[in-house]
Amino acid sequence: MASAATARAHTNIALVKYWGKKDAELRLPFTSSISMTLDRFYAQTTFEVLPASGESEFILDGAVVRPAAAERVMKYVKLLQRRFSVSGNFRIVSENHVPMSAGLASSSSAFSALAAAFAKAYELEVSREELSRMARLGSGSACRSVFGGFVKWEKGTDDASSIAIPLVEAPTIDLTLLAVEINTKQKLVPSTVGMRRVVETSPYYPTWVEDTERACTLMEEAIRAEDFTRIGQIAQQSALDMHALNLTARPGFTYFQPETLLAISTVEQLNAAGVECYFTIDAGPNIKVLTRAGNVEEIVSRFKQVLPEVTIAASSFGPGVEFLR
Ligand code: 2P0
Numbered sequence: 507m508a509s510a511a512t513a514r515a516h517t518n519i520a521l522v523k524y525w526g527k528k529d530a531e532l533r534l535p536f537t538s539s540i541s542m543t544l545d546r547f548y549a550q551t552t553f554e555v556l557p558a559s560g561e562s563e564f565i566l567d568g569a570v571v572r573p574a575a576a577e578r579v580m581k582y583v584k585l586l587q588r589r590f591s592v593s594g595n596f597r598i599v600s601e602n603h604v605p606m607s608a609g610l611a612s613s614s615s616a617f618s619a620l621a622a623a624f625a626k627a628y629e630l631e632v633s634r635e636e637l638s639r640m641a642r643l644g645s646g647s648a649c650r651s652v653f654g655g656f657v658k659w660e661k662g663t664d665d666a667s668s669i670a671i672p673l674v675e676a677p678t679i680d681l682t683l684l685a686v687e688i689n690t691k692q693k694l695v696p697s698t699v700g701m702r703r704v705v706e707t708s709p710y711y712p713t714w715v716e717d718t719e720r721a722c723t724l725m726e727e728a729i730r731a732e733d734f735t736r737i738g739q740i741a742q743q744s745a746l747d748m749h750a751l752n753l754t755a756r757p758g759f760t761y762f763q764p765e766t767l768l769a770i771s772t773v774e775q776l777n778a779a780g781v782e783c784y785f786t787i788d789a790g791p792n793i794k795v796l797t798r799a800g801n802v803e804e805i806v807s808r809f810k811q812v813l814p815e816v817t818i819a820a821s822s823f824g825p826g827v828e829f830l831r
Contacts, residue, residue, distance in 0.1 A: 511623045513620075513828065515652070516543050516547065517548060518650045519544060519683060521740070521741035522721045524659060525537075525701050532642075536718075539718070540729070542656055542681075543653065544823070549604065550600065551600040552599045552623060553624045554598075558594075582617070583596060598623075604616075616648070621637055621643075649669060653672040655674045656673040657673060658673050681798065684794065684821075688763070688792055689766075695789070697788075703756075710754045714747060717747060735782065738782070741796060742786060749787060769785070769812075772809060
């Protein structure tokens with residue numbers, strides 16, 4: 507008996523960052539984090555349980571992924587199979603509508619879509635909460651992509667309690683995220699490695715943990731109050747704190763490229779000219795700008811003047827995981 511299911515999950519961008527695990531295997535974080543799910547970028551994945559003779563394979567954007575590169579995904583599926591006492595070889599066919607490894611959190615949508623397709627293919631009756639737990643085991647940030655809108659990943663204390671919860675599933679606040687892609691080169695330090703290094707070596711890590719808990723509380727209040735300015739300020743500071751922390755690891759490192767600093771100063775200049783906007787930056791050199799719809803045109807045109815090579819994609823709030831068949 508072969509069974510297949512397709513799910514779509516949208517990528518999310520953290521407004522209060524997750525940066526460090528207490529438990530690497532279960533991906534339990536040191537801090538809670540808060541994100542927005544985007545409408546623009548997503549992964550669409552079909553999981554098919556094969557007949558006994560079939561060999562497991564992973565096809566990404568039309569090409570078979572070589573075993574070494576597919577290892578993380580294959581191991582993840584086997585982990586889920588053990589967890590739910592199911593078995594069988596399988597085929598994963600995924601379309602990734604997110605630029606890979608460019609700080610646009612492609613793993614968040616990828617593992618969330620895969621977890622959902624897996625659950626449906628095996629006809630597992632899982633709640634959204636359990637889906638979030640399953641996605642977390644693939645990639646921490648993926649647990650937040652199970653839900654749409656503003657989402658909080660509660661750090662919890664164990665596998666059961668470390669899950670995402672929706673804060674506002676269909677926000678009405680006027681907020682646009684501009685993903686400014688300035689450099690699509692592969693990043694040097696994968697996020698899993700970068701966060702492990704700061705946890706193990708940065709003397710400032712405990713301060714990060716305290717500040718991030720406080721930032722989560724303030725961000726939740728700002729979201730509930732639909733206070734764009736506070737949301738932007740808190741998000742920008744969380745990103746700056748995360749990137750400052752990376753410099754204090756032993757050895758220190760940074761995701762910033764020269765263009766990243768140019769982009770930051772462009773945001774500062776726009777604000778000085780009365781165009782309110784804030785930035786956030788993930789594990790890569792690109793910048794995301796948070797603004798209101800009415801400012802988008804001006805911001806895009808300013809960025810094109812300063813950094814003519816950039817591509818800019820505007821996103822609003824996206825939905826949680828969707829099943830297509
Ligand atoms: C986040 N990032 O909160 C943070 C901010 C990037 C910067 O989560 O090791 O791929 O698989 O749990 O989720 C990217 O790291 O890391 C990430 P793992 P993940 O979105």
